[in-house]
Amino acid sequence: MVDYTFIRKDIIKRQTVIEGILELQSPLRIGVGKSGGMDPASIARDTVLKDTGGTPIIPGSSWKGVFRSEGERILRRKNLIVCSGVGKDYCLNNFRKYDDFQRNLTRDIDEAIRIFWNYTCLNCKLFGSMSVIGAVKFLDSKAIEFKLGTRTMIAISRTEGAVARGALVQVEFVEPGSKFTFKIMGNNLPNYAIGYLLTIMKNIHDGFIQIGGHKSRGFGFIRFVNLRFSDKGEKKIGDEDVSVSTQDEIKEEGDKFFEKMKPFMEAFNNAKIPYPVH
Known part of the structure; x- marks a missing residue:
């Protein structure tokens, strides 16, 4: 009998938290754009997203997008089936199982769980899919030490992909050296799923992934x-999981943290992930 704990929402057998502080190595811009609540006190036309108190934030939704996008690249490199989760490109739709899944949510929940397990990728199970919340939650990152700057840049038309009329725009950004909080919370995560999240985090830490806008300009x-x-809670979730021997709590600076978390990343590398079905 298959153990569906990983995707179950009605029971909690394991709770995992990864949290800490991050520091900007280059400018950061998570923007609201010209039409999204401009800050009247700012001289910039393109402003940084802030909370109601004026503190810059990186929304949990932005983290989720970064993790899902980078995760898709990692999984494809391992020759695993994975969807983008964008538009109609999600597993239940791609396998033509979405209607069956929806019908069984009210008729036969065990069958709905079976369908979701068999016909969704690791990204769908972790980050969620149409009608199903994910197993992980990304909290908003809030600046705890920050300085704002502005830079004049050439404006590019989103529709034409060329230099826009008016040509120049004042862009607000958070300056290098600023620090933000970071927190991920997960329920019922197998060791290989924890290792998968840590692999993405290490790629961010090592400078292989950028956050926010203006990446081509080094932001x-x-x-x-x-x-x-x-x-x-339990230290192994599901029959396909890989055992990991480590402490219940680990607290270290960045490089040492990832060194200590290697057993989880190795669990991801060694796991034989049986879904989605071919």
């Missing part, structure tokens, strides 16, 4: 200053 590089891992 969006970050490093994790320190991180804390806490794990409560």
